[in-house]
Structures are given as C-alpha cells and as structure tokens.
Amino acid sequence: MNYTLKTTEEYEKQNVLIVAAKRLFPLIAEEKGKVFGAFFAMTINSATTLIAPVIIAHTIDTYIRQKDMHGVLINSGLLLVLFCIGGIASYLQTITMGGVGRRALFRLRNRLFNHLQLLPVAFFNQNKAGDVISRINSDTEKLNNFFAQALIQFLANLFLIVGAGIFLVSLHLQLGLVALIPALGILIITKILSPWVNRSNVKSLQTLGTMTGEIQESLANFRAIAAFSRLDYFRDSFQVANDRNYDSSVVAGVANTLFTPIYGLCTSIAQLLTLLTGIYFILHGQATVGLLVAFLLYVNNFYAPLRQLAAIWTTWQTALAGLDRISELLAMKSDMDIIPSSESASGTLLEMKNVAFAYPDGETVLHDVSLELQAGKTYALVGPTGGGKTTTASLMARLYDPVKGEVLLKGKDIRSYDPVQRTMIIGFIVQDPYLFTGTVWENIIYANERFVDYSIDQVREVVEREGLSKLLDRFDQGLETPISEGGDTLSLGQKQLIAFMRAVLRHPELLILDEATANIDTITEQLLEDILKKLPATTTKVIIAHRLNTIEDADEIFFVGGGIITRAGSMQHAVEMLMHGDNRKS
Secondary structure (H helix, E strand, C coil): CCCCCCCHHHHHCCCHHHHHHHHHHHHHHHHHHHHHHHHHHHHHHHHHHHHHHHHHHHHHHHHHCCCCHHHHHHHHHHHHHHHHHHHHHHHHHHHHHHHHHHHHHHHHHHHHHHHHHHCCHHHHHHCCHHHHHHHHHHHHHHHHHHHHHHHHHHHHHHHHHHHHHHHHHHHCHHHHHHHHHHHHHHHHHHHHHHHHHHHHHHHHHHHHHHHHHHHHHHHHCHHHHHHCCCHHHHHHHHHHHHHHHHHHHHHHHHHHHCHHHHHHHHHHHHHHHHHHHHHHHHHCCCCCHHHHHHHHHHHHHHHHHHHHHHHHHHHHHHHHHHHHHHHHHHHCCCCCCCCCCCCCCCCCCEEEEEEEEECCCCCEEEEEEEEEECCCCEEEEECCCCCCHHHHHHHHCCCCCCCEEEEEECCEEHHHCCHHHHHHHEEEECCCCCCCCEEHHHHHCCCCHHHCCCCHHHHHHHHHHCCCHHHHHHCCCHHHCEECHHHCCCCHHHHHHHHHHHHHCCCCCEEEEECCCCCCCHHHHHHHHHHHHCCCCCCEEEEECCCHHHHCCCCEEEEEECCEEEECCCHHHHHHHHHHHHHHHC
C-alpha cells in the first residue's frame, strides 16, 4: 500500500474551502457549552457597538440641538455603561475561546500522535520525518490560532457587518445603498483572490515541513556528515530548502496582507460617498446632522470589520491549509489489520506459503517463496546485499504483509495475532537498533510486560539469572548507564548488546538476528553465542550474516537472491552460491 502524503500540487487541485470549513467545527464539538457562552458574550459586545450610533444621533439631533446638557449627560452615562458592558463581554469571549483553542490543540495533537502509532513501518519509510513533525506541531498551532483568536472575531465582525448594514438601509434607504456600493467590489475581489491565497499558504506550510526534514536529517546523521566532510552538501541542501521556504513565505505574506489595503481603500471610498451624499440630503432637508454622524459611524462599523476580516482571513486560510494536511494524515489507515483466527494443523513454528513481496513503486523483491521453520532449529539466511534477506525477516516478524501468499505462525495466519502477542513470540534484533532516552535497564525491559513493574534491583537479578551480567561490563555504569535519544552516546556495538539483551529477556519462540553481531568484537561475539545456546531448546533462531563463520553451526542455510529462496545445503554450497550471486550481480 502506498502511504505517501500529498505534494503541494495535489493540494492545489482541491477546493478545500467549503469541505475544510465543515471539518473545522467538529474539532471543538466537546466545547459546545463554552463556545455558545463565548458567542453570547460576543453578541452582547456587538449589540452595544450597534446601539451606540443611534444614541449618539438622538443626542445630537435632540439634546445638543436644543442645548439640553442634562439630556447630553444622561445619554453620555448610558453610552459609558454600554461601553463597559461591551468591554467585559469582549474580555470574557477572549479568555473563553483561548481556553477552547488550547484544549482543542491538546486533543488534536494527542489524536495525531496516537494515530501515528497505528500506522505500519511502510508509512515511515515513505515519508520524511520533518514533514510529519511539521503537521503535528506547526499545522496544529495554526488551528489553535484560528479557534483561540479568529473564530469569535470572525463571527463578531460578521454580526457587526450584518447589523450595520441593516441599520444603514433602515435609517435611510437611499443613503444606505450608496454607502454599500463599495462592498460589491470587496466581494468580487475576495472571490477572485481567495484560491490564490489558499494555494500560497499550503505551499508555505509544505516548504516549512521540507526545511524541518532537512534539519532533522542533518542533525540525526551529523557524525556521518562530519566523518565524510560533507558539511558543504547539507549546507547547500538546507540553503535550497530555506530559499524555497523563504520565497513561498514571502508570496504567502503578500497574499495574506493584500486584502488589508484593498479593504481600507473601499472603506475610504464608502465614507467619502456617504459624506457627500449625506450633505446633499441635509441641504435638501431629507436628513439631519445626527443622522449623518450615525451613518458615518455605521459605515465604519460595516467596513472596519471587513478590514479586520482581511487579517482574520489569513488565519482562516492558514487553518484550512493546515487542517487539510492534518486530515490527510488522520485519513491514513493501516492495511495491516488483525484478521479472525483460522488455526490449521501444523508442526512448524513459522511457514511462508507462496509469498511474494514488492515495495511501493519498486521492483518485486520476492517471487513465490515458500519455506518452513521448525521449532528449536537454527536457520541462516545468506545472499548478496539487496537480495532480500532483511525483507524476508521483516515478513517473518510482520513488519510488512506480503502482496501475495501467506505467513503462518504456529499454524495460524500471522495477521490474526495482535501486536503484543506477536512480539512476545518473535524477537527481532535489527542491524541498527533504536534506543530510547533513559537508562540501560529501562531499555532492555522496554515493552516487556513481564518486567513492567520491576525495580532496577529486580532487573539486575533477572539479568544475572539469564547469564547476561557479563554484557553489562561493556557499560561504565552498568544498568544505570544513561542513554540519550537514539543512543548516540553509545557505540553501535553497545547499542546492539542492549538490543540483544532486550530480545533475549523476552524468551521468544522465534529469535531473528539481522547482522546482530556485525559491530561486536570477537570475544563478545563468542559470549553472545554462549548465551544463545542457553536459550530454551524450543527456541528457533534465524540468523542473517555476511560473515559466514557466524552461521557455521546452523541446521539449515538458505540462499536469498534474485527474488527466490533456495536451500543451500552445506556451508561450502552456500559459499559457492554467494560467490555466484555476487558475480551475477556484478
């Protein structure tokens, strides 16, 4: 299955505005009460803003015209009360929606991270870590900004626009229509520019993810970069990504700020038209000074929110672009489902029946492969580099599913085991094991339910009982040796020792060792072989190694190459096949 996330061009083909808008609000479905409360506060704030011009007009035409200071003071006090109520309501709506946004962000990031745990290895092989991280961190933050700041502001401005428009046409129809003429130009311009603004924001987000990926890759492989003196390569590569992000960010910035001056110009035109037309009506006795003042205030209440909507539109478009990228990630479903158990009679521990496998958009690695692994035996997989040895082992451990055929584990389809059951049966030591931040003892009992509640002293007893204590001599502080993220403070050999102990402590029925001793000295390697011999007699071992001396005691040797798996028979025959495979490849 292809798990590749979309490119910018593929996003641009979609009309995400309406679709994404419908998907925005379910994100705050759990906050309905608080959202309605904020909406109520917003309504009060907007209502006070809309009522004020009417009071001002009445004050001018009645009390000021008649020089009635008592009435002026009363109405001034009334306006003060209204403005205080509006200020309190504005504060309440702001802090309420701020909390809504942060909680929505918290839930969404948890949902994204938990969803990632359900995706198969193929997803992480096909996508850059930087882009995935950008979707979890940057894109979700854009949504938080929308919910915390823009949503209620958007609704408040919309309420003001509609309310001011109603007051304009109801107070004086002709003057109101004149004031609203520039709004038509705003609608047309917004309709034309919106798709371009959305595309600009999507591209800016993706180039940011690409740049994050470049940073992550260079930091994760810095030792290799320094060893080969290729700082210039990664510097140039980062420069290209940074330049693209800069260019797309500039375009997005221009797109996001373009509405503000346009809306400002339309506002000025509307005020000018209102003033000229209002003076004309006053001169002809069809309007009053108070009415004109109220109209100018309502024109400002109509167009000022439009200018603010230009800024909110930026947050809106960015949120939609981020939501589209997040939704795509959440829509990814694993094709490695657990199927109903269909146990069949079998004396083998693991069996591959007519298995074929190919990576997405790649050549077929295995063609119609069949083999059986008996309990308690040791098997070796040899073959040229790239021949399919690790792929075969990955299919045995169900890191991937075959595109054809089936893999049976203890007589049952391996797909019928849940991950916990499967990993307790199968131990897998990969070529470059990953370690987690913590200590040695925390890493060797990682995800092992038998020792989940064990203290360090109890783990030490287990290690001694299993004959693994000599391996701890390779670590300065034994079980308490600290480990940084990825185990970068340890040598590759030490990392493989920890992975070895982690696998052995599980007492797996099938232990797969993929170049597990490639970076270990001869003495330690002999110690590991002695430990392997102490495993239960029923433990099946599959060894992948390029050093043939590590597989000389194997019960059966399989040659993996050219998409097929062939029994090699003796060690000598395996050497001949390997040489032939190398010659054929060259």
